[in-house]
Amino acid sequence: xxxxxxxxxxxxxxxxxxxxxxxxxxxTNHKDIGSMYLWxxxxxxxxxxxxxxxxxxxxxxxxxxxxxPQFFNQMTTVHGLVMIFGAVMPAxxxxxxxxxxxxxxxxxxALPRMNNWSFWILPFAFVILLSxxxxxxxxxxxxxxxxxxxSTTYSNDSTALFxxxxxxxxxxxxxxxxxxxxxxxxxxxxxxxxxxxxxxxWTWLITAFLLIAVMPVLAGxxxxxxxxxxxxxxxxxxxxxxxxxxxxxxxxxxxxxxVYIMILPSFxxxxxIIPTFSRKKLFGYSSMVYATASIAILSFLVWAxxxxxxxxxxxxxxxxxxxxxxxxxxxxxxxxxxxxxxxRGAISFEVPMLFALAFVILFTIGxxxxxxxxxxxxxxxxxxxYFVVAHFHYVLVTGxxxxxxxxxxxxxxxxTGHMYDTTLARLHFWCSLxxxxxxxxPMHFAGLAGMPRRIPDYAVQFADINQITSIGGFxxxxxxxxxxxxxxxxxxxxxxxxxxxxxxxxGLEWTVxxxxxxxxxxxxxxxx
Amino acid sequence: MKMKPLWALPLLYSASALSQERSLNLTKGVTxxxxxxxxxxxxxxxxxxxxxxxxxxxxxxxxxxHRKSRGREPAKFHxxxxxxxxxxxxxxxxxxxxxxxxxxTLIAMEDTSDADVTIQVTxxxxxxxxxxxxxxxxxxxxxxxQQQQIDxxxxxxxxxxxxxxxxxxxxxxxxxxxxxxSDDVIHSWWVPDFAVKKDANPxxxxxxxTRIDEPGIYRGQCAELCGKDxxxxxxxxxxxxxEDYAKWIDETEAxxxxxxxxxxxxxxxxxxxxxxxxxxxxxxxxxxxxxxxPNGQGISGTFPALAGSPIASKPENIDKHxxxxxxxxxxxxxxxxxxxxxxxxxxxVITYERNAWGNDTGEMVQAADINAAMNx
Numbered sequence: 001x002x003x004x005x006x007x008x009x010x011x012x013x014x015x016x017x018x019x020x021x022x023x024x025x026x027x028t029n030h031k032d033i034g035s036m037y038l039w040x041x042x043x044x045x046x047x048x049x050x051x052x053x054x055x056x057x058x059x060x061x062x063x064x065x066x067x068x069p070q071f072f073n074q075m076t077t078v079h080g081l082v083m084i085f086g087a088v089m090p091a092x093x094x095x096x097x098x099x100x101x102x103x104x105x106x107x108x109x110a111l112p113r114m115n116n117w118s119f120w121i122l123p124f125a126f127v128i129l130l131s132x133x134x135x136x137x138x139x140x141x142x143x144x145x146x147x148x149x150x151s152t153t154y155s156n157d158s159t160a161l162f163x164x165x166x167x168x169x170x171x172x173x174x175x176x177x178x179x180x181x182x183x184x185x186x187x188x189x190x191x192x193x194x195x196x197x198x199x200x201x202w203t204w205l206i207t208a209f210l211l212i213a214v215m216p217v218l219a220g221x222x223x224x225x226x227x228x229x230x231x232x233x234x235x236x237x238x239x240x241x242x243x244x245x246x247x248x249x250x251x252x253x254x255x256x257x258x259v260y261i262m263i264l265p266s267f268x269x270x271x272x273i274i275p276t277f278s279r280k281k282l283f284g285y286s287s288m289v290y291a292t293a294s295i296a297i298l299s300f301l302v303w304a305x306x307x308x309x310x311x312x313x314x315x316x317x318x319x320x321x322x323x324x325x326x327x328x329x330x331x332x333x334x335x336x337x338x339x340x341x342x343x344r345g346a347i348s349f350e351v352p353m354l355f356a357l358a359f360v361i362l363f364t365i366g367x368x369x370x371x372x373x374x375x376x377x378x379x380x381x382x383x384x385x386y387f388v389v390a391h392f393h394y395v396l397v398t399g400x401x402x403x404x405x406x407x408x409x410x411x412x413x414x415x416t417g418h419m420y421d422t423t424l425a426r427l428h429f430w431c432s433l434x435x436x437x438x439x440x441x442p443m444h445f446a447g448l449a450g451m452p453r454r455i456p457d458y459a460v461q462f463a464d465i466n467q468i469t470s471i472g473g474f475x476x477x478x479x480x481x482x483x484x485x486x487x488x489x490x491x492x493x494x495x496x497x498x499x500x501x502x503x504x505x506x507g508l509e510w511t512v513x514x515x516x517x518x519x520x521x522x523x524x525x526x527x528x
Numbered sequence: 529m530k531m532k533p534l535w536a537l538p539l540l541y542s543a544s545a546l547s548q549e550r551s552l553n554l555t556k557g558v559t560x561x562x563x564x565x566x567x568x569x570x571x572x573x574x575x576x577x578x579x580x581x582x583x584x585x586x587x588x589x590x591x592x593x594h595r596k597s598r599g600r601e602p603a604k605f606h607x608x609x610x611x612x613x614x615x616x617x618x619x620x621x622x623x624x625x626x627x628x629x630x631x632x633t634l635i636a637m638e639d640t641s642d643a644d645v646t647i648q649v650t651x652x653x654x655x656x657x658x659x660x661x662x663x664x665x666x667x668x669x670x671x672x673x674q675q676q677q678i679d680x681x682x683x684x685x686x687x688x689x690x691x692x693x694x695x696x697x698x699x700x701x702x703x704x705x706x707x708x709x710s711d712d713v714i715h716s717w718w719v720p721d722f723a724v725k726k727d728a729n730p731x732x733x734x735x736x737x738t739r740i741d742e743p744g745i746y747r748g749q750c751a752e753l754c755g756k757d758x759x760x761x762x763x764x765x766x767x768x769x770x771e772d773y774a775k776w777i778d779e780t781e782a783x784x785x786x787x788x789x790x791x792x793x794x795x796x797x798x799x800x801x802x803x804x805x806x807x808x809x810x811x812x813x814x815x816x817x818x819x820x821x822p823n824g825q826g827i828s829g830t831f832p833a834l835a836g837s838p839i840a841s842k843p844e845n846i847d848k849h850x851x852x853x854x855x856x857x858x859x860x861x862x863x864x865x866x867x868x869x870x871x872x873x874x875x876x877v878i879t880y881e882r883n884a885w886g887n888d889t890g891e892m893v894q895a896a897d898i899n900a901a902m903n904x
Contacts, residue, residue, distance in 0.1 A: 062688065063680040070756045070827065137829015143753045149730060150713040150755060154653075154861045156830045238731020244714060245729055279596065281606035309716060309751075310727045311708075311734035314638045318631060325623045332619045333612070339587050340611070344603035346596040357591070361584060368576040375626065377633040378569045380725045381554055384716060384751040449551040450720045452751045455759030457678060459689050461551050 017518060025120070028112030029518060030097045033119050035415070037094025038408075040122060042484065044086030045401075047130070049477050051079035056473035059466045064457055072456035073141035074133060080144030084262070085169045086126055088396065091404045092265040093118075093176045096204050098415065100180060102509040102516065103198045105189025105525045110182040118175035125168035132158035132165075143454060145255070148236035148247040152228040163226045170215040177211035180204055189508070191527035195286065198507055200268030202289050206296045207264045210257045213300075218254040221247065245310050252303035260299045263395060264292055266363075266403030267334055270356050272507070273410055274338050277353035278345030279504035284337040291330035291337075298327050308379045317376045324374035328367065335364055350502065351425040355406035358433050359399060366394030369444065384454075387447025393440045405432075405483070412487070413501045417515030418494030424486045431479035438472030555720040558742050558767075562723035564633045572626055579622075637723075640735040643705030645698070651708075651715030651728035651750065652863060654757035654818065658696050664781050668868065669694045670814070671760050678760075690747040695764035697780075699773035700740045708734045711863060713755060719748035719763055727752055740767040755861075757818055791870050795895050799876070801883075804892055808880025811873045816881075819861065824885040831861070835885035843889055846882070850893065850901045853878055866902060871895040 017023050017032075027033060054075050058066050067075070097115065101108055109115045133139035137156035140146065151159060184205045188197070197205075224247070227233040234240020236247045267288075275282045282288065304312060304320040312320075338360050347353075369391040373382050382388060412420055446465045451458055458466065500510040508527070512520045556566045594600050646661035659666035672691040676682040685691070698704050708717050710728035718725040722738040740746075748763040768776060799807075813822060820826050824835035839845045839852065853874060856864035865874060878893045 062684060064678055065680065069759065070830070073753070073756065073758075135829060137827065141756075147714055147753070150753065154713050154755060158829070238729075243732070245727075245732070278594075278602065280602040280604075283606050284612055285606070287607075287612050309725050310729065311732070314635060317634060317638070321630065321634070322627060325627060328623060329616060329619050333616055335583060336615045339583060339590065340608075341606075342587065342590045342594065344600075344605075345590070345594050346600040346602040347591060347594050348596040357587075360587065364580070364583065368580065371576065371623075371626075372569070372572050375568060375572060375630045377565050377630055377637055377723075378554075378572070380637070381565055381569070381720060381723055383725055384718075445552045448554045450555060450748070452718075452749060452759075454753045457689060457759050459687075460684055 026116070028108070028116050030101050030109045030112070030115065031415075031516060031518065033109075033115050034094045034097030034099075036119055037090045037097055040119075041087050041091035041094060041404075042487070044082050044090065044126065045480070046484070048079050048082035048087055049480065051075045051082065052473060053477050055079065056470040058456055059458070060470040061467070062458055062460050062463050067456070069456045070138060070141055073143075073454065074139045076454050077140045077143050077146075078129065078133065081129060081140070081166075082126070083396075084144065084258075085166075085173075086122075088262050088400050088404070089169075089173060090122060092204070092207070092262070093173075095200075095265065095269070095404070095407055095411075096176070096180050099411065099509060100183060100201055100204060101187070102512065102520055103201050103507055104184065104187065104192050105508050105521045105527065106183060106187035107519060107522050107524075109179050110187055111179045114175050115179050118172045118179065121168050122172050125165045125172065128161050128168070129165035132161040135161070145251060146222075146225065147251075148225060148228065148244050151225050152236060155229065159229055160226065163222045166222045167219055170219045173211050174215050177208035177215075180208040181212075184208075189521065189524040189527055195289070196527060198268070199271035199282065199285070199288055199292075200265065203264040203266075203268030203271075203292050206292050207261050210261050210264075210296055210299065214254040214257045214261075217250060218258075221250045221254065224250075245307070248307050248310060249304065252306045253300075255306065256303040257296075257299040259392075259395070260295060262400045263363075264296070266359070266400050267292060269403045269407045269410075270338060270359055273352045273356040273406055274341050274360075276410075276502050276504045276506070277350055277356075278342045278347050280341060280345035282337070283340035283343075284333070287333055288337055291333045294330045295327060298323060298330070302327065305374060305376075305379070308376050309383050321374060321376045325371065328371050328374075331367055335360060335367075350409075351422065351429055352406045352410035352502075354426070354429045354433075355402050355409060358429075359402045359406060362394055362398030362402070362436075366391055366399055369394065382447065384452055385447035386443045386451045386453055389453050390440050390443035390447060393443070397440065398436055402432075408487070410502075411509075412490055413497035414509060414514050414516055416491050416494075417497055417513075418490050419497050419501065420486055420490035420494060424482060424489070428479060428482040428486060431482065432476060435472050435475035435479055439469055439476050440472070442468050442472075555723075557721040557723055558740055558744065558746065559722050559738050560741075561633070561637055561738070562721060564636070565723040568629055568633055571629070575622060575626065640705050640737045642703060643737060644702035646705045646707065647696070647698075648707045648709070649717050649728065650711055651717065651754070651761075652711035653713065653755050653861065654750075654761040656692075656696075656717070656761065656763060657711075658694075660777065663777055664785055665777060666784075667694045669696060669764070671762060673760075687747070689760065690749070690762045690764070692762055692764045695745070695766045697766045697768060697773065697776050698738075698740060699770045700743050700767050701770060703737055703739050706736045706738075708736060712861065714752050715750050715754045715761070716752035717748075717763065718751040719746050719765055721746040721748075722765075725751055743767050743769055743772075791872065791895075794872055795899050798894055799872070799892075801879075801892055804876045804879040805883060806876075807873065808876035808878070809884070811869065811877040812880050812884075815865070815869065816877065824881070824887075834881050835887060837887075840881050841887040841889060843891065846891060846893070847901070849882065850874075850878060850898065854898070854901060871898040871902075874898045 058072055135158045139158050140162040142151040142155055184201060224235040228235050234242040236242045236244045271282055271288060301323045302320055305324045308317055373379055373391060409425060442465045446462055451462045497514040499513050508525060554566055554569045556563060648659040650657040655668050655670040657668050669692045672693045673689050674682060677684050677688060708726045708728045710730040712730060715728040716725055717728055724736045724738050726734045726736040744767055746765045750758055750761040819831040820834050824833060826833040834840045839849050854866040856862045872895045875893045875895045875898050882889045882891050
């Protein structure tokens with residue numbers, strides 16, 4: 001026992017970390033910042049989830065029961081913004097902070113002070129956004145896509161707060177991305193060539209370039225909304241020579257790469273977990289890298305597939321349809337590679353692997369509906385219905401969120417130094433898996449049957465489907481409390497984790513002890 | 529719609545799935561285009577199913593056969609150029625196969641030339657306006673479901689939220705062209721049975737077309753988030769045979785021309801306070817209350833209150849009040865109602881606003897005042 005205490009003292013002395021709140025406020029340590037990002041993301045996941053519960057409760061039955069249509073619109077809008085900018089993106093940035101330096105053998109991120117700043121402005125952005133809900137007239141209610149002129153001439157007084165909040169989130173993302181790029185390019189350990197980097201590092205490098213390319217476009221879009229609303233410009237107002245459809249072109253030029261920003265790091269996570277628990281090297285490493293890069297490039301050429309009904313020329317519709325369908329090829333390559341990695345491996349089903357397998361199957365289902373949506377003539381029927389809602393929740397919840405869960409279960413022993421409660425983790429997995437499908441699968445049918453999205457009340461023929469969906473929603477929401485409980489329990493104690501708790505795992509992060517010391521790789525490791 | 533016990537859900541669900549098979553899949557519709565779209569939908573769906581069965585089948589085979597607990601030793605391979613080229617090429621060819629029929633359907637859908645009938649569809653918060661080209665026929669089409677049904681005070685009718693006061697009437701067998709636009713925010717005109725969904729963009733005109741095969745009633749609704757009552761602006765189309773349609777449009781045209789004449793004659797007539805208030809309350813509740821609320825309190829921060837507002841309660845502001853109702857407020861959600869309501873309706877609703885909810889100005893506005901304000 002005394003040796004443990006000694007170790008601790010020694011470590012604390014060696015680490016020079018201040019105690020109490022100042023440790024977290026002033027930290028420049030990538031692990032501290034990574035943890036803060038991850039906790040922030042988890043809190044936002046529950047905040048956005050609570051809003052989803054309000055939505056599902058209102059939609060449980062036809063008629064207006066709980067909330068007014070205007071508040072319903074605020075819920076759908078802020079749910080989207082919180083989940084995208086508050087839950088998914090910070091979760092990936094948190095994972096990058098924790099894992100990228102350890103995976104490439106670097107002592108920390110390249111720009112530690114900027115790292116601190118990029119995290120600490122985020123809570124302020126969300127305080128601004130969420131407090132706008134309590135303003136007179138309510139928060140943003142024009143959908144997370146904030147199409148003009150609904151978000152300009154016709155929006156309520158809190159629009160300025162929405163604009164500033166999005167600006168701060170964008171600045172935070174850009175700084176995070178710069179940090180990732182500089183770290184990966186400059187701080188790899190000797191011998192860690194580009195084509196030896198783990199795929200999580202590769203996918204994050206490409207994601208970071210996407211972020212730098214498109215977040216300024218979003219900033220431009222919100223600024224134009226701001227000046228149109230408050231300063232009399234007419235970017236999106238036809239009466240002043242502008243064009244409301246131009247808003248959509250600008251928004252989706254950001255918006256489409258944005259959806260890959262939220263899925264490419266997932267590909268990296270899954271490409272780490274499947275080989276570990278198949279005890280076999282990742283199949284087609286270099287084709288994975290090329291596929292990721294081609295998805296990123298194609299993502300700039302497909303934005304208008306969100307806008308087929310806006311009245312584009314046939315030529316443009318054909319171009320965007322073909323490019324969109326093309327994305328299925330590199331995405332397919334990835335799925336085939338994962339299946340080939342499992343093929344003739346020695347597979348075991350630890351919790352990270354369960355989430356990874358669910359990811360592959362359910363993300364692929366989201367991919368199928370994506371190909372269907374890409375076909376312009378049929379998209380006229382699917383567009384803005386629950387079919388679309390089902391599609392993007394399959395790729396974002398059972399895609400991005402499941403991959404973050406998989407990553408958490410994979411690296412929790414490394415972060416906390418403890419093994420988590422496996423029974424609880426399995427319970428969380430099975431509850432999530434079943435409820436998420438009860439939640440999102442029937443939405444396909446609601447959409448095909450003709451139910452538009454973003455409506456607080458619906459015709460009676462959609463009643464049964466919505467009731468089932470809502471029950472799935474409540475069950476999925478409650479299941480996530482298990483995860484919260486598990487993480488807290490694991491952080492506070494548990495069976496001691498070894499440096500490499502998964503026998504098939506590969507990579508530099510498993511060469512350091514668990515929990516990872518405050519400073520790692522102060523002397524760079526040598527990679528053969 | 530009464531609440532059903534939860535345990536009965538799966539049972540009820542499968543029962544309703546059997547009785548309304550259509551409601552779980554895409555609408556097949558009543559036009560050649562909508563059937564092409566449906567066929568395309570089913571083709572892609574089946575292709576996806578086959579790919580899914582193959583990929584997931586291999587995955588499950590591997591999960592069952594290649595597990596560690598069976599004592600498997602992992603194989604060593606981790607690349608195979610031939611296989612990788614193959615599974616890049618095959619999906620590509622499948623996609624080309626899908627793109628060919630999609631392209632021809634799309635080109636047919638976008639050919640709006642040689643229309644027999646042209647109709648201008650204008651969306652506004654939260655109703656549709658239809659104007660028949662070359663005829664003196666135009667009208668607004670609003671939700672007909674009672675507010676009490678929405679508030680769960682009355683039972684919900686069969687076509688809850690899918691019924692309107694004035695449906696659009698179209699001929700069968702003729703090519704109908706829609707010119708779609710908007711007065712305020714973006715709306716989207718969608719009737720699944722025609723596979724027509726076109727955004728209504730303010731300041732721009734979009735084109736779409738359809739040719740309906742069978743007479744009938746077809747329902748749809750707005751498909752683009754357009755504010756508070758986006759869920760409450762349905763579309764109903766009645767398709768009539770060309771003979772019935774010709775009869776309907778002649779009658780409606782005659783009726784509308786007669787009504788315009790009557791309006792001109794009524795200009796000289798004075799209405800009493802009671803008449804004005806009664807008519808005004810009706811118009812207010814159907815046209816203004818969605819934003820300004822039935823009690824005139826508005827929604828703070830978004831829609832201004834009329835009760836006690838200087839414009840609606842101070843005598844010196846009466847001209848300003850009339851001007852706002854007629855021409856709207858630039859840069860806000862307040863629309864111009866000069867073309868949406870008759871002069872009598874405008875006069876009565878302004879009178880109502882100036883005398884209801886404690887705005888007791890005692891002033892009356894007559895149709896002649898509106899006429900004068902319009903001609904100013």
